[in-house]
Structures are given as C-alpha cells and as structure tokens.
Amino acid sequence: MAGKRVGKSTVAFARPPVVVAAGSVVGPMEGKGPLGSEFDVVKSDNVLGEGSFEKAEASLLREACEIAAYKAQVPMSRVDFLLAGDLLNQLISANFVARDLGVPFFGLFGACSTLVEALILGAMAIDGGFASRVLAACSSHHEAAERQYRFPVEFATQRPPTAQWTVTGAGAALLAESGQGPVITHATVGSVVDMGLKSPNDMGSAMAPAAAETIWRHLQDLGREPRYYDLIATGDLASLGKEVAEDLLRRVGVDVSGVYDDCGRMIYSPGQDAHAGGSGGGCQAAVFCGPLVKRLKAGELRRVLLVGTGALFSPTSCQQGQTIPAVAHAVALEGPGRGGEG
Amino acid sequence: MKATPGQARRYQELVSAKTPRKPVARNAALAFLVGGAICALGQVAFNLFVSRGLDPVQAAAPTAGVVVLLGALLTGIGIYDELGRFGGMGAALPISGFANSIVSPAMEFKREGLVLGVGAKMFTVAGPVIVYGLVTAYAVAVARWLLLGG
Numbered sequence: 179m180a181g182k183r184v185g186k187s188t189v190a191f192a193r194p195p196v197v198v199a200a201g202s203v204v205g206p207m208e209g210k211g212p213l214g215s216e217f218d219v220v221k222s223d224n225v226l227g228e229g230s231f232e233k234a235e236a237s238l239l240r241e242a243c244e245i246a247a248y249k250a251q252v253p254m255s256r257v258d259f260l261l262a263g264d265l266l267n268q269l270i271s272a273n274f275v276a277r278d279l280g281v282p283f284f285g286l287f288g289a290c291s292t293l294v295e296a297l298i299l300g301a302m303a304i305d306g307g308f309a310s311r312v313l314a315a316c317s318s319h320h321e322a323a324e325r326q327y328r329f330p331v332e333f334a335t336q337r338p339p340t341a342q343w344t345v346t347g348a349g350a351a352l353l354a355e356s357g358q359g360p361v362i363t364h365a366t367v368g369s370v371v372d373m374g375l376k377s378p379n380d381m382g383s384a385m386a387p388a389a390a391e392t393i394w395r396h397l398q399d400l401g402r403e404p405r406y407y408d409l410i411a412t413g414d415l416a417s418l419g420k421e422v423a424e425d426l427l428r429r430v431g432v433d434v435s436g437v438y439d440d441c442g443r444m445i446y447s448p449g450q451d452a453h454a455g456g457s458g459g460g461c462q463a464a465v466f467c468g469p470l471v472k473r474l475k476a477g478e479l480r481r482v483l484l485v486g487t488g489a490l491f492s493p494t495s496c497q498q499g500q501t502i503p504a505v506a507h508a509v510a511l512e513g514p515g516r517g518g519e520g
Numbered sequence: 521m522k523a524t525p526g527q528a529r530r531y532q533e534l535v536s537a538k539t540p541r542k543p544v545a546r547n548a549a550l551a552f553l554v555g556g557a558i559c560a561l562g563q564v565a566f567n568l569f570v571s572r573g574l575d576p577v578q579a580a581a582p583t584a585g586v587v588v589l590l591g592a593l594l595t596g597i598g599i600y601d602e603l604g605r606f607g608g609m610g611a612a613l614p615i616s617g618f619a620n621s622i623v624s625p626a627m628e629f630k631r632e633g634l635v636l637g638v639g640a641k642m643f644t645v646a647g648p649v650i651v652y653g654l655v656t657a658y659a660v661a662v663a664r665w666l667l668l669g670g
Contacts, residue, residue: 230631330628332595333645334604334611334620336547339540371521374528375535383535421538451605503522 182305185399187366187392194361195304195312195353197511199252201245202468203238204460205320205346211446216469217347218245224321224346232266235319235348236274238460239264242350242467243279243315250352257281257352258309261296264317265289265344265459266326271317281313290385290414291368292316293349293463294486294507298365300353301509310355317348318458327378327493340380342416342457345445349460349467360474360482364510366396370490372503378489378496382419382442382454385487385504389415390426392485392506397432400510404434411470412485412506413462414442416455419487441465462486474513482511547608554607558614562587584615591616595623621645 184190202217209220219241228234239262247254260279263286264271276283288295296314303309321331323344329335353362371388389412397404404410415423420440427434441462442455466484473479487506496502523531565586569579591614594600600620604611611617625644629637643650 325628329645330624332598332601332620332624332627334595334601334617334624336605336608338542369521373523373531374525375532380535380539383539387531418535418538418540422535425534425538501522501528 184364185395187368187395188364188399189302189367190364191301191305191362193305193355194363194512195301195355196357196361197351197359197471197474198354198357199246199249199359200349200351200467200471201242201249202349202464203242203245203347204464204468207320207450207452208345208347208445208456208464211450213445213465213469216472217464218242218468221346224319231319231322231325232270235264235266235317235322235346236271238319238346238348239271239315239317239350240275240278242317242348242463243275243313246313246315246350246352246467250354250357252311252352252354254279254281257311257313259284259300259303260313260315261286261300262313262315262350263287263292263296263459265323271319272315275315288486288505288507289488289490290318290457290459290462291486291488291505291507292459293351293413293466294484294509297351297353297362297484297509298367298507301362301365304353304355312353313350314353315348315350316459316463318344318346318460320344320346320458323458337453338379339453340377340382340418341453342381342414342442342455343446343452344458345456345461345464347458347460347464349463349465351467351471358514360471360511360513362509363512364396364400366392366399366508368392368395368506368508370503370505372501374501376496376499376501378491378493378502380418381457381489381502382415382417383422384489384502385506386415386419386422387426388504388506389419389485389487390423390430392508393423393427393434393483394430394432396483396508396510404432404437407437407481407483407510408479409470409481410434410438410483410485411444411462411465412438412440412487413465414455414457415440415487416442416453416457418454444469474511477513480513484509484511550606551608551610553610554603555610555613558587558611558616561590562614587614587616588619591619592623595620596627600624618646618649621649
C-alpha cells in the first residue's frame with residue numbers, strides 16, 4: 179500500500195499523466211499585461227455581452243475548457259471527469275459550466291490554489307486507473323469577486339499598496355494517460371498554515387508561509403535543490419508575498435533566487451496600477467494554461483514546480499476577527515524530452 | 521497548523537518590515553487637491569445661488585444638491601471611482617462621496633432586481649454613516665440639552 183508515496187507529503191506518479199492541451203482566456207487588462215500575447219483568447223470587455231459579471235465568469239471558464247478539448251481533438255463526451263472551481267459563493271461558475279458541458283464533475287474550492295488542487299486530483303485519478311482524461315480548470319473575475327469580497331465596483335476607495343487585483347481569466351488543462359506534452363511527475367499536498375495575519379488587503383503575506391512550507395517539503399521529500407527546476411511558480415503571492423516567501427525559505431537554507439517567480443507578479447506590468455499584483459484562481463490558471471504550458475511544450479522550460487496558494491477566508495470570517503489560514507499545493511512538471519525522469 | 525501567539529507576533533514583525541509604506545504625503549496632497557476642487561466647485565454653485573437672490577442659509581441646500589448630483593452623475597459614468605483611487609479621502613469625504621457610496625451599490629445590484637437588489641443593497645455602504653450620524657446627532661443634542669438647557 180501507498181507505494182507511490184515519497185517522504186511525508188509527496189506522491190510520485192508511476193505513469194505520469196500528460197498535459198495534452200490547455201486553454202486560457204483572459205479579460206482586457208490581463209491582455210494588456212506582459213503575458214498578453216501568450217493567452218489563447220483576450221476578451222475586449224469584462225461583461226462579454228452576458229448581462230452579469232457572474233455569467234461572464236462562467237463563460238470564460240467554459241471557453242477555456244472548450245479550447246483545451248478542441249486543441250486535443252477530444253469531444254467532451256470522452257472526458258471522464260471535470261475538476262473545477264472558482265471564488266464565487268457556492269462555486270456558481272464551475273457548477274454552471276459543469277451543467278453545460280455534461281461531464282462527470284467534482285467542484286473544488288482551494289481559493290487561488292484550486293487549479294493545482296485539480297491537477298493533483300486529476301493526475302491521481304488517471305494514475306490510479308480511474309480515468310483516462312480529466313479536465314482541470316479554474317476561473318476568477320475581477321468585478322464578480324470585488325462585489326462579493328469587497329465593495330461595489332464604482333465605489334470610490336483607495337487600496338493600500340499590498341492589496342492584490344483579482345484577475346479576470348480562466349484556464350483549463352486536459353490531462354490524459356498518454357500523448358504529447360509536459361507530464362506531471364510528482365505532487366506535494368500542503369497542509370493548512372495560519373500565521374495569524376488578519377488583513378484581506380495583504381493576502382500574499384498570509385499565504386507566503388504555506389507556500390514556503392510546501393516548497394521546502396517538496397524539495398525535502400524528493401531530495402532536490404531549487405535549481406533542479408527551471409521555474410518555481412507560485413500563484414498568487416504577488417510582490418510582497420513573494421519577497422516574504424523567499425525570505426522564509428532562505429531562513430531554512432533554501433535559496434530559490436533566479437528560479438522563482440509568482441504568477442500574480444508576472445501577469446501585470448508595474449504601470450497597470452494592480453498594486454502588489456494579481457490574485458484569484460484565474461490568475462495562476464490562465465498563466466499556467468497559457469504561457470507556462472506553451473513554454474513547456476516548446477522546450478523553453480523543461481522542469482517547472484507549480485505551487486498554488488490559497489487564502490482560505492471569507493468576508494464573514496474576516497469581519498468576525500478571525501485570522502487567515504492558507505494552503506499551498508505543488509505539482510512538478512517536466513517538458514517533452516525528459517518525461518518520466520526523476 | 522496555527523501559529524502560537526509568539527510565532528504570530530514574530531511573523532507579523534517580519535512582514536511589517538517588508539511592507540511598502542503607504543505614500544502618506546502624496547495621498548494627503550492629492551486628497552487636498554481633489555477634496556479642495558470639489559469644495560471649490562460647491563462654493564461656485566453657492567455663490568451663484570446667492571447672486572440669484574437666495575440668502576446664504578437657503579443657498580446651502582441647493583448647493584448640496586448640486587454636489588450630490590455631480591457625484592451621482594460621475595459615479596454613473598464610471599469616473600468617480602477613478603477620482604477616489606486618485607484622491608482618496610478627498611473624494612470620499614465631501615457629500616459627493618456620500619452620493620457615490622449610495623449610487624455605486626445601486627448600480628452594482630441592479631441585476632438582482634429592484635427590491636432585493638437595488639432597494640436592499642443601496643445603503644450597504646452609506647447605511648452605517650447614516651446610523652452613526654444620527655446616533656451622534658442625538659448624543660450631541662442630549663449633551664447640549666443637559667449642559668445648556670436646550
């Protein structure tokens with residue numbers, strides 16, 4: 179039993195599932211960011227003619243799923259599971275997309291770690307022989323999240339420099355038993371860490387300890403150095419959280435400089451007034467399913483550790499003075515040419 | 521894993537040391553400019569009403585009306601939130617900011633219907649201001665009655 183476990187929290191896939199295709203769809207602001215040209219679709223507005231921000235988010239998620247399936251030439255009827263989630267109450271984006279796609283469905287909530295959570299569970303389902311093809315997907319929408327978590331969109335308020343900007347976007351990755359593309363070799367499942375911070379305007383710092391612990395644990399479990407990877411990409415700690423995570427790792431003797439970046443920091447340029455950077459499940463989902471998968475397929479990146487970080491709070495828990503717990507999960511990906519190694 | 525109070529304090533210190541400071545001087549200067557401009561605009565309206573024959577006490581109400589109307593209009597066409605991002609408290613504090621705090625949720629929740637959307641959510645931001653404004657007014661009135669005898 180448990181022959182696929184390595185160390186305390188890591189699993190090694192015996193037959194590493196392949197990311198055969200991925201779809202990414204973003205809003206106009208993300209399209210103007212430094213990664214704009216690498217997303218599959220950039221929308222020209224945030225409502226998309228859907229009549230509400232919530233409907234628009236579901237439409238982004240659906241489109242990302244359809245693009246991934248189309249690229250792989252796999253009809254939805256041959257997808258065994260859809261594992262998806264979002265930030266809205268009761269997962270309405272994912273639930274409504276699942277209704278439209280008609281694929282057997284698990285709704286997941288891991289805040290911004292949802293995509294990696296879905297990738298891990300999807301890879302386990304495939305390696306365990308329970309599925310041949312799994313869609314892992316996640317979305318977020320700036321205005322839909324704002325009105326749920328903060329203030330009305332048109333309300334005149336000033337944010338502190340540590341606040342993050344919820345990304346309008348979605349990403350979907352199609353995992354399969356075999357095929358062309360980067361493979362998921364290992365996954366490290368994080369436990370929930372709460373260092374006692376309370377400010378929803380600084381989620382990066384609340385999540386940084388969880389990210390640092392999962393990265394450290396992953397490297398320990400596999401006996402690897404950070405340099406084993408071409409890129410360690412967290413999502414979404416943004417600029418302050420990234421700095422804190424680097425500092426925490428340095429304190430335990432892990433130097434990630436040169437290989438570490440954060441999806442929330444990558445998606446916007448400093449001039450876009452997004453404060454500390456992007457957040458929301460759609461941020462890492464779009465960055466991974468767009469630019470990162472493309473670079474892995476092209477061989478520009480060979481080995482990537484994708485670390486999803488989620489702040490597990492609600493407006494109610496914050497108003498009642500509770501601290502912000504956070505979780506981080508990691509998947510190790512290897513591009514073509516080195517598949518199966520390690 | 522939940523941090524012990526000691527761990528939480530040390531972590532808070534580590535984060536605070538790295539947290540970029542709010543640009544207080546810049547924010548204050550911009551708030552002064554934006555708030556000052558809104559008040560100057562109000563003064564223009566006020567002078568106009570007085571020059572048309574209203575006495576200064578009567579002119580206050582239509583002046584407030586003009587500033588509220590402008591705040592609501594600029595919120596409706598998507599400018600007031602930018603003004604707030606730029607001018608901070610300078611945009612929030614004048615009565616135009618109060619208008620913004622009512623119009624913005626009214627716009628936002630239109631899709632949830634006229635009763636449970638617009639009607640119920642319109643005062644989510646302004647509600648506390650009204651509640652505590654009234655409470656303060658009563659407290660001051662009672663204090664005045666007790667101290668000065670009405």
